[in-house]
Amino acid sequence: MGFKTFMNTKRAFSLVAAFLLLGTNVLMAQGTAATPAAADSSAQKSDMWLGVGYYVLLVLLACVIVAVVGKILRVYDLSLQMQGKKGMNWNNIIGVICIIVLIAGLYGVYWSFTVQGSMILPESASAHGGKIDFMFWTTTVITMFVFFITQTLLWVFLFKYRGSDKRKGYYYPHNNTIEKIWTIIPAIVLTILVVFGFFTWRSVTNTDNLKGDINIDVTAHQFAWEIRYPGKDGKLGQVNYQLYTPNNILGVNFKDRNSFDDLKADTLVLPVNREVRINIHAQDVIHSLYMPHFRVQMNAVPGLPTFFKFTPTITTADMRNRLDDPKFEYLLYCNKICGGGHYNMQKVVRVVSEAEYETWIARQKPYLSDPLKKELHLADASEPGKAAENKIALNN
Amino acid sequence: MSTLAVHDHGVAGHDHDHEHHHHDTFITKYVFSQDHKMIAKQFLITGITMAVIAMLLSILFRIQLAYPDKSFPLLETLLGRFAPGGRLDPQFYLSLVTIHGTIMVFFVLTAGLSGTFSNLLIPLQVGARDMASPFINMLSYWFFFIASVIMLSSFFIQKGPAGGGWTIYPPLSALPKAMNGSELGMTLWLISMVCFIASSLMGGINYVSTVLNMRTKGMDLWKMPLTVWAFFLTAILGVLSFPVLVAGVVLLIFDRSFGTSFYLSDIILNGKIMPYEGGSPILFQHLFWFLGHPEVYIVIMPAMGISSEVIAVNSRKPIFGYHAMVYSLIGITVLSFIVWGHHMFVTGMNPFLGGVFMITTLIIAVPSAVKTFNWLATLWRGNIRFTAAMLFAIGMVSFFISGGITGIFLGNAALDINLHDTYFVVAHFHLVMGSAAIFGMLAGVYHWFPKMFGRLMDQKLGYLHFWLTFICAYLVFFPMHFMGLDGVPRRYYAMTEFPAFNHWLSVNTFITWSAIIAGFAQIAFLYNFIHSIFWGKKTTQNPWDANTLEWTAPVEHIHGNWPGEIPTVYRWPYDYSKPGHDTDFIQQTTPLSETMSSNLPHDFEDNPAGLQQYNEWAKTQRSSEEVK
Ligand code: HEM
């Protein structure tokens, strides 16, 4: 028996040796292939297959090792039994592994919380976001308490009550008092979280459009965002998708006087501590306007305009200081699958002081561009009857 | 009474079979079989095949996330136009994600899980000769098979498979020109799903009617094992919710192919104004999630049932709080119909409605918590035997705790604003579905393998499989929570366009390697599974010393499950380690009269005559002790 195992291990060793040799060969080959820039494709192909072969061998080797270890264990077990002892006690072995896994796992969770937990979003940069963050940390504390207790009990029980022939389980089919307690306590805790969450949610979403709010239209299409600010009148002109032309991609209705002074912008610039209402539109498929630093998200749905109202509280410059990251930018990006370019559909958001905002907005170009003026004029001239509808020939 | 009538009929039919000695041909035995045990095996093997395919797909796209800038010539060799220059095409990436999700949720965890274990265990555990309708049962498998073939065939068409995510929200899925994955691939996806739903309805109706009508003598509802309860309630959920998805899918087919506007309005695509008017994309989301949420419980409840049974058997203890376990399953079943809106908090649905859905969602966490505590209490002071099945059932509990907890965050509308559609959601549903439910399924495979194939799987390889998979699953999904908290969105082909996400690249690489190792760990399972089917150690009739009825049936599979009469049931299935009995288990078929020394007054709750006898017996016992 022992001899056979030895044979097996020896064979495994020689395999390892052969394999390492091959591995270095492959690596060397790749190294040389990389130097001449225009390596011919057949050489690349063979390199590729060599690489594949390398990994296949690696896996085979792992399988062989597992098989060998399995054999050794079996032999050891049998030899124990031949000596009249009990075989290996797997209940004990697994019980101990359970405790090790618990301890390693708890450490891993701790590590993950400290290292990866420090890579998450910074504090909220909006007024309502503070409430959300408070809610989040409350929920985290409560649930992590439950998490650690239940997982610890689970793995400790496994170790403590690992099986043995000398014992029997404890016949304990139910206990109504305990069961009532652990139904009612989660119910109470969840009620608290629900009530708390409900009011937070209502205060975030149940908003009125007040005078003095800045209304901004953000329109999503594959794969970009269009931003439109109101002009001096503070009002945005109406849109109608039927009015779309390449020069008027938002389909702004210029029958509406409010639209004349609307502005087109490239960046979403917001004055700090002013209420902003973003009106969200989509032209083709569903997108989602996501500005995680402000705890803002709302889908952009074709045919169903949505909005999100919030107040930014920290300027970009301020946030750069706080994070000690001079390149930091707030971002707006798409968070609903919308096609092949979904992964790159972003805009920079900049929060500035009121004064900076005024100078910035004064420099923005009107949406009613010269080509668009010409186009509207042409439409007027060529189709006097239809001119009133502000439609161009294309739509009819 | 009707129970008895059906039961008698079953016996008669069986005798009839014996007289004729009818011979199965290869076709009727292995292909178009109507025997529930064979159909269960067909579901299992198809399910495992689909799972392996879906796992390979996930490794493909994980490689893309780990090495977004590297090119792999091998990928071009394998995938051709889908990976030009050895790098995945962004649209094909989305197709991979979509098909991975669809296969895992529907084909593996719905059909593979319920199909296998409901088919195998319902007749064997309630004491029936077969399903209520073996023929419909056979159709159910073949519709599932056709659905699988259609789903996979979409890899071989010009533009590739469906790509809009497993939730296929229109307008993206309704406009063929919106992406490659919305062309023919999406049509195939929809056809495949219609076949799939037909399959799952036929299965579900069968499971419900078998449980209701064909229980053996003595098997009242409160004597059914928790597995049967779970399969039964799962089937009810499926039967009530899947038709709604068909409605949604059919309307989507109309929008795609016949120019209707159920889901479409105000659309300009590629500079062209489309003629659709008056539809609502939100309508589809309501229809989808009316199935979609119950679907996640269709996935998890069988896993809960299996784990409950496996944990009780291997702790050598009755499941703690049997009634509470059943009532919480019922509670989950009912509540799961009124929480679907929690997937739609930020879709523009009326925010007040969002508030209501948040309340119902957090209520459903209560029965889930009760179940967890009851499992823990079952382990407490048990005599725990670590079979491979037991380990997987324990893994299921651990994952269910971890994943359930993050559900409390997502169910809170205020928190969901920032978490929706990020990697936090990915972490949540992979722990609870991708890990907990899969582990429940694997526990079932290890536990009932002897019943299916008459042989035992190797336990040591099972241990190896368990520990590798368990640890890697946590390594893969745990860090994803933090990515979500950093605002990293799901369904992104690459994070490289965002300098702010650069610090996640090394984490992504780590996750991918963990996933690859987890993938290789499955070799241990596949080898064990296939090897044991042919060369495994022969099993005894009741290898785990379990109480339920299936272990009273002979190891060899026979038509009708039991030779002679179907056994009668006298007690609940969890009499493990009952004090006063010589062995640590008492099968359901053992009458109370044979176990006088271990009976409890509680055993005679609705049996006054029995209680009187028991009291008399106890009195004589006592007096004879006094004499001594
Ligand atoms: C403790 C109970 C649970 C709660 C409170 C809960 C809550 C939620 C919520 C609110 C979401 C939506 C998140 C979002 O889209 O932002 C979600 C997503 C999801 N959940 Fe759960 N869940 C629970 C249990 C489960 C179970 C048992 C499963 C499956 C077995 C599951 C599978 C999923 C899946 C697949 C998604 C992803 C949907 C998508 O594609 O967006 N959940 N869960």
Ligand SMILES: [Cu+2]
């Ligand atoms: Cu997008």
Ligand SMILES: [Cu+2]
């Ligand atoms: Cu749900």
